[in-house]
């Protein structure tokens with residue numbers, strides 16, 4: 262067991278029953294020319310999460326933890342893309358359109374891939390998800406229950422969209438979700454702040470929030 266300094270309260274977790282879940286650290290969200298930029302966002306704002314995520318990923322691999330990566334996107338025929346998602350708003354490019362990193366948010370295209378700094382290694386499940394939540398229309402729940410996982414350490418982008426949705430889904434399914442604040446980021450700094458505040462409010466209504474340094478210190482102590 263390790264004891265992590267977190268809000269609203271410290272939390273004890275068994276690393277053998279804990280998975281690191283890295284949400285959607287894809288080129289489409291973090292690099293110019295992808296989905297995030299097509300929606301009018303400054304993708305540079307997400308960079309801050311990369312190095313803390315890399316450090317946590319390295320520590321999780323060293324500790325032999327289950328590491329799961331997710332990618333938001335759709336099959337090339339877009340049968341799994343709800344028309345309301347594709348048609349929404351007035352982005353410069355829509356899901357499925359051709360861009361400098363291939364078709365926007367389409368599986369198999371360069372933009373859909375995970376950024377090189379956090380690239381999955383053999384044995385780490387990669388969950389392709391059509392929605393914002395990582396449990397929706399995926400086998401994430403099955404993988405976690407087959408591995409006896411009780412706790413999720415959650416990183417990724419964006420804090421208020423796919424991270425928040427996944428944490429809410431995970432919380433409802435009985436997982437203790439600990440969101441690593443500096444390992445998440447948003448195109449809207451105020452949404453990042455409020456996204457974390459919502460999780461830890463009311464005694465931790467959806468989960469816990471900790472900094473990566475707090476987690477790494479707790480892991481180092483137990484090593």
Ligand code: C5J
Pocket residue numbers: 284285290333393418419420422423424
């Ligand atoms: C968004 C995500 N923001 N991964 N997706 O559309 O948060």
